[in-house]
Amino acid sequence: MRLGFEAAGCDCMFSCDWNEYARKTYAANFVDLRPIAEDIHDVEGQHLGVYDVLVGGFPCQPFSISGVSKKNSLGRPHGFEDKTQGTLFFEVARLIRDTKPTAFVLENVKNLLNHDKGRTMEVIYETLRDDLGYYVYPPLLLDAKFVVPQHRERVFLVGFREPRPFKIPMLVDRKPKIKDILENRVDPKYTLSDKLWSYLQAYRDKHLLAGNGFGFGLADLNGITRTLSARYYKDGSEILIPQPRKNPRRLTPRECARLMGFPESFAITVSDTQAYKQFGNSVVVPLVAEVAKEVVASLSNSRILSAGELEVFNQTRAVTPSSLVM
Numbered sequence: 196m197r198l199g200f201e202a203a204g205c206d207c208m209f210s211c212d213w214n215e216y217a218r219k220t221y222a223a224n225f226v227d228l229r230p231i232a233e234d235i236h237d238v239e240g241q242h243l244g245v246y247d248v249l250v251g252g253f254p255c256q257p258f259s260i261s262g263v264s265k266k267n268s269l270g271r272p273h274g275f276e277d278k279t280q281g282t283l284f285f286e287v288a289r290l291i292r293d294t295k296p297t298a299f300v301l302e303n304v305k306n307l308l309n310h311d312k313g314r315t316m317e318v319i320y321e322t323l324r325d326d327l328g329y330y331v332y333p334p335l336l337l338d339a340k341f342v343v344p345q346h347r348e349r350v351f352l353v354g355f356r357e358p359r360p361f362k363i364p365m366l367v368d369r370k371p372k373i374k375d376i377l378e379n380r381v382d383p384k385y386t387l388s389d390k391l392w393s394y395l396q397a398y399r400d401k402h403l404l405a406g407n408g409f410g411f412g413l414a415d416l417n418g419i420t421r422t423l424s425a426r427y428y429k430d431g432s433e434i435l436i437p438q439p440r441k442n443p444r445r446l447t448p449r450e451c452a453r454l455m456g457f458p459e460s461f462a463i464t465v466s467d468t469q470a471y472k473q474f475g476n477s478v479v480v481p482l483v484a485e486v487a488k489e490v491v492a493s494l495s496n497s498r499i500l501s502a503g504e505l506e507v508f509n510q511t512r513a514v515t516p517s518s519l520v521m
Contacts, residue, residue, distance in 0.1 A: 196250045196302065197225070198457070199483025203491045208246050211235050216469040223464040235286045240293030247494060249291055252302040252478065253283040288322050291329070298355045298490055299329070302478055305336060305348040308513050319352070324508070329354040330500075332361055334513045335486070339479035343456050344371040344419040347479060350513070351486050358500040358508065359493045364485040374416040376453035377436065386444040387435070395432055411435055413443060423454055425475035428468040448474070456480035 197207050207225070211232035212218055218231050232238050291299055308316055316334070324331045331354035339347040353361060387395070399410030411432040412421045420434045423446075427433065431445025434454075438444055446454065448463050448470035456479045463470050 196252065196300075196478055196483055198480045199478070200248070200250055200487040202480075202484040203487035205248065205487065205491065209243050211238055216465050217473055220463070220465055220470075220473055223462045235283060235290075238290065240290060243290065243294050246294070247297045248490060249287070249294070249296045249299040250301075251287060253287055284319065285322070288327060291323070292327055295356060297357075297494060298353070298359075299323075300486060300490060301352040302483070303350050303352075305350060307350050308334060308336070323352070323354055329356060330358040330505075330508045332507065333510045335363065336513045337364070337366070337482055337486075339456075339482045340371075340419050341366045341368045342371065342481040342485075343454055343479055344373040344376060345421075345423060345454050345479070346419055347422045349478065349482070353486070353490060355493065358505055360496060360498060360500060360504075361493045362489050364489050366482075366485060371419065372417050373414050373420055373436075373454075376450055377416075378447055378450060381444065381447055385447055386438065387431070387442045389442065391430060392442040395430065413437055420454065423451060423475050425472045427451070427475050428471035451475075456482070 197210070201207065207227070209229065209232070210221065210225075210227070211234075212221065213234050218233070221231050232242070287301065307319075310316070320331060323329050331352060335351040335353065336348060337351060339345055339349070355361070395411045402410060413435050414420050414437070416437070423434060427445070434446055435443035436446065448467055451471060451474040452461055452463065453459075455474050455477050457474075457477075458480075465473070
């Protein structure tokens, strides 16, 4: 999120993440006057100072399809009932309440729109719009496949303290291809072993017979991939790269960085396992940059919406990707 907003001309004043390996990667890439905070629960409004835009993403696992399914199978709560992750949205709301930024941008998974039959989104909008008094635009559902070779739909919530005009980002279809992000020379360790490759094929066949869609994803090098997830470190099954006369291979961490739109200069200083988790949990940088550009344009525009134009803030239906591509 930081890289995307910096591309739009913003300066980062404060950061927070409780994962020690994420902080290690962050410290290797950003030099700040203040160290990154570790736990959002310990952050008070006065720690943030005066700033314009609060940017962040509360954990998506309580709302994602895979996260909900896993927790249901384990008999564990999900969504806002998940006390360790789901309620972190209210920590974000607390900081918005205490610091009153001019705007905010929050990001999450597509399933947030339908989680708990839409009630989760109702709570979020009631909190941001009714309790905190912000003007929140209908959620933007954006697919990264137009800017990187990956099908990755994410929801962005954009709100302003005053009713400012906000232009929905129009994405230029760059027609990205997976072959364009691949490294020329790849360590053999990324090639699947015969045992793992046999297991994945058998697993796929088993679920095909049962009528399920589970299985590995062999990438079309002239197309796009499935969504990169934080579980990619386990077996790489959702995105496998075909190789002539060899078993397929998983992406390297650098290829994952490229798949998420990170610059080549971005340092990867952690293990492969931690790198896969971090890129799978990350946002697509150029997609965030498009949203950030329009937020900055709104903040630079002194015009306040008229009473008639305010109708848009009473809508909660998502704006879909098909209407956002040029």
